[in-house]
Amino acid sequence: MTGYGDKDMATHLQDILRWHFGPGTGSPFWLKRKDSLGFDPLRDVVEFADLRKFPDLSDELRTVPVDDLKPAGSADSPFEVYESGGTLGVPKRVVEHRSRLEGVDWVETVLPAFGGGGHWLHVGPTGPHIVGRSVRRLAHLRRSMFFTVDFDPRWVKLLIRTDRRPLADEYVQHVLDQVETIARSQDIRVLFITPPVLEALCARPKLYGMLADRVTGIIWSGTSISGTSLRLLQTEFFPHAEVRGIYGNSLMGIAPQRSPEPGDTHPCVFRTFQPRSVVEVVDPDTGERVAPGERGRVLVHLLTRDLFLPNVRERDTAVRIVPGGPGDGDDLADVQPFRPASGAKVIEGVY
């Protein structure tokens, strides 16, 4: 329960299903597919576990016209279009009016105060990537000015994929040059930044020196980071800052690192905005939920009025943590890229 008017999972689920599969309110995307599902979503999907009946249709988001995604019930509302990173080819498109913003409002309540005051600098993607809007919203909720730099993660992935690593490194330096220009004259207190870029920042003594004592908050996201590196960031590089992670992507929304709880064995546990964004950690072969503490593939269900996306197999693995509170989903720890048995090379890039 989130305090945003959401009901328990069963009630929420029925509300979402009635919306997306109702002839007057649903999206063409789901209404067109309703009859070929092989089950009746309004009759046969009663509880959370029934979501597994749906196929993973997320690949279709690469090509479906966005008009098909917009629910008829929201015809008069302005919608935004966002895209996934495009790591595995053509990006997936999502549409969004208010649902995700409300998720961000909840994230703001989970994140620490970061010392209060000062401006935010977003060293991450904007443009088609929803994270830009989300972090801007976070900064605004804190009444902070929001600085951005141009940051194109797809270009970096292309450079790495085509074996042009030195050029990718040069691009990161170009991004950091822009960060330095801002940091030279502006009171930047909170950084949103990806681990590889943060690490490159720490390798520039002058820039690091400008920020090390000033920054009171660091939000890292976009790629994985080792536990050792996290510890180094907190204890050695930014001892005056609160360092917090956010896991997420264009399809599921953002899941902030929750506050430490007694018995935690992982330094960083991520929690989604339940019941709108629910994840399960599953065995990649059988699809069964793994035991608590075990690693598995991340399975995402996005259950909002703006978009309904059940059963999306993410390209990440994580350790399953059982949430302390109510909710059908899992918390996540030690997120890492999913490495298929085929041994395909994983390119994380800089976001």
Next chain:
Amino acid sequence: MSPSILQPLVSGETFACDETADLPGVHGVPVARVGVSPALLLQLALRRLRGAAVPQAVFSRAGELFAEAELAGEPADEYRRRVVAATGLPHRVVSDGLRSVRDGLARLEESNARQLPAPAARVRWVPRGRTLGIVTPSNHVDPHLTWARALSLGLGVIVRPGTRDPFTPFRLAAALLAAGLPPQCLSVLPGAHELGERLLAATELGIVYGGPAAVSRWADHPRVLARGPGRSAVLLDRPLSPDVVDALARSVAADAGVRCTNTSVIRTSGDPAEVADVLAARLDAAPNLPADHPDAVLPTVSAEQAERLRHAVAGLEQAGLRRHSADAGPVPLPDGSYAARPVVLSTSDPRHPSLGTELPFPFAVVTRWSAADGLEPFGPTLALSVLSDDPGLPPAALAEPRIRRVVVGGAAPWTSGPELPHDGSLTGFLLEPKAFLPDKEPTG
């Protein structure tokens, strides 16, 4: 922290990484667990790194500790056991290496002085950079003297150990610290290949030991010294007397054939097949023993590496080289490791494209040479041994830039001495001369 985990050492402080990797021995059983340093730890090490003037006594004392003492809970015997198990180097080679590093450390200052020109009043030789990153090899103990020399010249040093031998740099570091090296002078960061690349790019000077790929990657970086396969060779222009056969066998197979100065090409004015037959027969006498046996002379390798080496030898035979040795690669031993049996091949084609192949065990290819060829067929060659009565050949070899050491007669190609450059002058890489003109002296 369990003492059996080798964790990164950052300016005297051991840093426990959550991420570790098992280091399997040549017999397939893990020998140690090694921390995997994240790139951020390299940044921390760089921030803390400061070179210092270190007295010779520190190195002399460190050499004694390195060779004999219990360091970080590890007696010298245990160190030898682990290096032997992880690298497959024969016990005797590791023991010799311990002594040779001890002796080298005792003479560092002398050696530094003797590798420089005679002192001149207003010339100072100073480091070309304040920091050195070095990616060390796992094929021998001796190359670790290289970074100790950099410390003695006042540089701060970060070592990325070779994957199979993290033991030697950690032990040498412990010896140096125990002997009084200021902690901020040195870090040892075990980690992935990529960490080594970052290290070499981040420090002001770099040294990398590696295969042909690593060498070509850094070939155009004047601040990185790349040491790769030696492609050491013999020019044999004499009849096969017992002395000559002794010298050939030694140059190919001494120290288990793993040094870059071990011969891998023999060019002869005689019949290559006959030379190869005689050499193969001599080398085939080496016993099959596990590396920890006191009489072991051959390197041992893991099952996986054995498969790769057999494949490499088969490829050379398919390419037209004729095998004269009894074995076509490593053979299994009872302890699960494989003895890398000597392999001698020959070809009558002195321009065969496979010439120059180097494998990490006693391995040589014999081919034809005629006086008319001169030194032209020898490509990049670390050590060239000239066995010939032609007095013009040694000076011609010295004049050939691609040949880095010239050995006349049967002397050992790896002979070292305080004044002897290995492959160019290391002091010449680490130091440069600067004019120093104090105002109290006439400037002339």
